[in-house]
Amino acid sequence: MPEARVIPMPAPPQAEPTPESSTAEAEWDQRLAQALAFLRRRLTGEYEVDEFGFDEDFTDRVYLPALRPLYKSWFRVETFGMHNIPDTGGALVVANHSGTVPMDGLMTALAVHDEHPARRRLRLLGADLVFKLPLVGSIARKTGNTLACNADAERLLETGELVGVYPEGFKGVGKPFADRYKLQRFGRGGFVSAAIRTGVPIIPCSIVGAEEIYPMIGNLKGLARVLGVPYLPVTPTFPLLGPLGLIPLPSKWLIEFGEPIPTAHLGPAAADDPMLVFNLTDEIRETIQQSLYSLLMQRGSVFS
């Protein structure tokens, strides 16, 4: 038995017992001071960005707080298997894509940041269209996302970042409502080779709920081609109700992170073995599809 030790008592809190009104006041003062300091940093450029243009100050003080009400009250997101995401080191989260507007990416990133004990950042890989659009592209970069290409994915993974990817791309996010929860082709398996080359685990992620936010019942293909976008959705409320149609339906969301699939034992050379890459891609796709079905059973009704 170890010897008894004297454990110093934690010092009592310094603050005097104050009436509730004055602590609330102090808190308000602090918030105001923080907000003013943030504004000053914006006006003087005294904040840091990483090579990818990720601006933590903006993300934490403007972007994530703006998404939180949507996450908590509107979609009532529930997460499962958060322990499958490691506390440190690179890992690749691979998820299904849906919802006409890629809201699932934003919600998954917020879920990981708010509910993972290490408050990790999920760095998403986006289509080039995202970075071509004014405002959308610059916000996407400022909030830590980058272009979906192997160079960027591997650079992030090598530096120990948590990277999120939606291999279905536009085929997933822009699919008709009738095809909901049916996984589309998983790209060309580029994400798998990026993970193998950097030796990081792949974490399958299944998102239920995003399919119903903008049910796509039609697609104005001709107009989409003229505008240079991959699809132009018709939903029950858009364009019928005009700007009101932009409000997403309040479906109930479930996000599950599955068991990590290790790739380190394969060695970087395995990334050049197409058969292995295809098989691993299929395995991950199948895992996500199965877990989508069981999450759907678990959820019951769409707006529950």
Added chain:
Amino acid sequence: MAPKVVLVTGVSRYLGGQLAAALATDPRIERVVGLDSVRPSSELLPASSRVEFVRADIRNPLIAKVISSAEVDTVVHMNIGTSPGTAGGRTSMKELNVIGTMQLLAACQKADTVRRLVVKSTTTVYGSSSRDPALFTEEMDARAVRSSGYAKDSVEIEGYVRGFSRRRPEVSLALLRFTNFIGPTIDSMLTRYFSMPLVPTVLGFDARVQMLHEQDALEVLRLATVGSYNGTVNVGGEGVLLLSQAIRRAGQIPVSVPAPLVASLGGLLRQTGIADFSPEQLRFLNFGRVVDTTRLNDDFGYRPRFTTAEAFADFCAHQRPVIDPARIRGIERRLLRAATLNRIQEPVDA
């Protein structure tokens, strides 16, 4: 082995003049020959310097004679114009850049004494588009096709340089791809841009910008000239600044211009002589460009003394800001004291 006789082209520009002057102080180098079509100013290249100035155009056949008679062993090619305004129009800029390089390389190929070539190229060869990877490494090609201008010239120049290298494999070649220069004394596209009181930006875009301090640029050029590094290398400061962030740090006022109007604004600025921005420089304001400098650090063996942010801060320290950061802090302090009834006296820092 240090070079004996160095020829520097473009010696009337800031970096060319500085490099020639720096090489002239190296006792191992016997002769430094500076070449340009205009005489360098006396402050750039003082008469006391032992740089021998030859007034000639690199397109002139005389250049072959200069190389052979001086027995030049190292050629540093820096006579590459970046904007049409300073070169006297786009046609003559292209003429000088592309044809000039061809002529210079032809002269080098004939000269048996030449055994090292250093070319000041640019990261503009990677282009600038929404489809760019976050960082370009030396092996990558541009994602978007370059239509014209400085970027296209640079790509063509690099092509001719590679061709020369194939024909004269025994000549070692350092192809230096520089990012944008910044600093208190240099005159570059970015120093002109950030000196405008109202700085135009593209609405809805915020480019990532990587910069290189003029002293680091000079040091890399000097090391490349006296060293033996063989190959292509990106040269840039560590880290990036967002364009909007840099404008704020400089204390200037950004003005967002919708993308379709940017080109005509650029034309207007050029015509009125306020600023001279080529179309690809304006496109750069959309997307920016960042390069990987691992090769510079590990293979070339140089780590820039200034990061992008430090280099920019050095530039800002010599500028007069429109909005002084101290004033913003003062306003913040007053607002804070008023709103909290003096309960909080000083602004908080993160």
